[in-house]
Amino acid sequence: MAFTFLKRTRYFHTISPAGIALQSRIDKRSYAARSSVLERVVSAFRAVTGDDGVSLGATVREQHGKDESVHSCRPPDVVVWPQSVEEVSALAKICHHHRLPIIPFGTGTGLEGGVGAMKGGVCFSLRKMDHVLDLHQEDFDVTVEPGVTRKALNSYLRDTGLWFPVDPGADASLCGMAATSASGTNAVRYGTMRENVLNLEVVLADGTIFHTAGRGRRPRKTSAGYNLTNLFVGSEGTLGILTKATLRLYGIPEAVVSAVCSFPTIQAAVDSTVQILQAGIPIARIEFLDDVMIDACNRYNALSYPVAPTLFLEFHGSERSLEEQVTITEDITRENGGSDFSWARDVETRERLWKARHDAWYAALALRPGCKAYATDVCVPISRLPQILVETKEDLTKNCLTGPIAGHVGDGNFHCLMVLDPNDPHEEQRVHQFTDRLARRALALDGTCTGEHGVGLGKRLLLREEVGPLAMEVMQGLKATLDPKNLMNPGKVL
């Protein structure tokens, strides 16, 4: 009894006032009645996960109410840590019965506010479900639980000769990456999560467990029924909780060569990119950094790259094929006025060479100590890149904003790493207006408001502009079908 009392005490302490305040948005009953509901819910959660699997602590809730974006923290009322799909399903059923929002949580490395508990509710942290299951080396596939991160999988695969190449930078969970349709530097060669997820285990808001391509199925291709896998890839937790992902793997390339090359103009860098792709070079990475970004990287890492539009390139293949890839690429860049290649073969030199690109985020932050950073994310057809990059740089200058540019230029995808003073609401407002203008510029050039970060909280209006009201209605219809009570990550995407 004493134990129960303690739990109750902790409970009332920790959910008040934030928890109760949030909860009140979905529950208009009296304080006592609401408290009683929450108490019953938490007891039910504990019966599923054990005491360790539930937390009402303010700090824990705060940690789970925010990702790496500038969106403010919206803590959930409760955080739960299920350890199996059956526990996820049982917890979802409790939420469903009480109409409590469910917010899936991977590593919190998202960039569009996808984990904020906009209507309170229950954060499902999937961190404890972290097993790599069913590796099939000969078939180049593996199944992972939702707590397995990209780096953890690649560590696991180290001695197999295989790897999973999708690399958004952060060490995100693979199911989280599926949820946001993540991609990153290697997408130009290996595709995004859309192309690399073969099957998903999903728990719907009502606790139903199903497999998008059927339990245990992992053919390389299929025409069997609607493509449910790719409906859930990119659904940002708004349709269901991803509890397993079956992924494509690739052979680790025999050799890797990296190169850096600077250009007189943005146009010359983009022209080179188009010509490299046209020549059929199976380039693994082709990253663009603008002059401001290179300057920041030079300062941060004490490097001395020319302060000019720059391409960072990486080639994967056999020793012999790399030689040819590099030669043709160098010819192309030289014809476009590019500098001689700085290039690197061994791991150490390659890492030094790419350090500028890898540290871009921190280099940007170091431009203005004490500031925070926010990465925009648009994607346009490659031919439109010079126009949008030039206009965007003019916009930044005109509005006195700090936003060095880095991009996965082979896909037409780029980011402005906005550095802003967290204590200056005017600057925040100007950044917000700038990012909206940037997104609309991308839309005007046949592009998208998000190439890889997702819609989350911040781009819901832009999504409507992008796809139009009728496609929005279709999306809303799908959402209503799969989550009629609007419990799955409410307030996101749509």
Next chain:
Amino acid sequence: MAFTFLKRTRYFHTISPAGIALQSRIDKRSYAARSSVLERVVSAFRAVTGDDGVSLGATVREQHGKDESVHSCRPPDVVVWPQSVEEVSALAKICHHHRLPIIPFGTGTGLEGGVGAMKGGVCFSLRKMDHVLDLHQEDFDVTVEPGVTRKALNSYLRDTGLWFPVDPGADASLCGMAATSASGTNAVRYGTMRENVLNLEVVLADGTIFHTAGRGRRPRKTSAGYNLTNLFVGSEGTLGILTKATLRLYGIPEAVVSAVCSFPTIQAAVDSTVQILQAGIPIARIEFLDDVMIDACNRYNALSYPVAPTLFLEFHGSERSLEEQVTITEDITRENGGSDFSWARDVETRERLWKARHDAWYAALALRPGCKAYATDVCVPISRLPQILVETKEDLTKNCLTGPIAGHVGDGNFHCLMVLDPNDPHEEQRVHQFTDRLARRALALDGTCTGEHGVGLGKRLLLREEVGPLAMEVMQGLKATLDPKNLMNPGKVL
């Protein structure tokens, strides 16, 4: 007036008795009342498309009630030929108002009975919408109307240095290929329709027109909202009519080399395939033909390939990279007991070499003159291929069935080209039972009942076994949301 009378006469003549019989399934009213409805509908159609755009002719209807499968002809009541998306929408609205089924029709080259008018209704032939629109060479994309076929697009692209590589064999319409999630020989390198459609214009059953990724959008990647594009790819006309597709294009490879190699066992051929993929060879095609298929090809084309499990290979790349690809591949096949390569560089020799593979269908048919053929279609993880191929060949022998095997072995996808006597119902029954056993064998090995032909009519029960009742419920929910009156190609997929 005479003209109207003539039209009426033709109308009553041609829809009776088949048309009326079919129509009666969805309309229980009296003959006179039904005729009157049909008459009004046809007048409304003519007002949209002109007289040329509507046909009630028995022959025309029969031509549109059947694909290349063994499923019997189920002619629609009417065939319409819209010439623009606005006409498609206007015709759909009429159908919607009168609750008439809508069956989209491309080239009729499907293999699972997808175009049969199971409940009568209106066939939308999209043949007259055959323009290639908006080619963007620098961005490697193009938009096509639904009547544009694969070969027509590649002819159009001839002088651009670009091509569209997805090749299911038949000269299918590209939107039809999108509708069935088609793939074929090049998928191992270039992916299937799932990976190569960037955007679709869709008309829903109620006439709503929308674009799955937003009007005119064509970024290489996007995370903006639910992936509606890939919900419609593979939907087999059951969710909406595809009226435009934006497709990825690829640079035509500098050089192409083909090779043929025979093996002592199926296992040796499959092991070679796995090792070629593991070695990172970017093989463009890797096709398996079993001994029976090779024997048939030898007879049909007066060739003299060893009657043994055989791989047909194709390499795309630069001259120099091809040399390396071929050398490594030859090493791998030799280590697995493969014969020396027969290989070919110039177009003519290559075509001669591949003729055996290209004519496989006709070679199979020639095994039993006067018979018809039916291609099964399953896909399993590659490591499971030897087991399923051996078991399937034993099954064929035991049941005295003719079914030479050809497969896209790099994807784990293969077909038995069943040759059967159209006048022998017992044999037809045995073939049916065999194909069910084959599909269940694929399911037992983590595979799918269809790798590229789709579910259509024949595999609906198998789909349920493959994905399970809960995923089926999700699919049915999506269907009900987008097509609540069940007018879009009813009786297919679900």
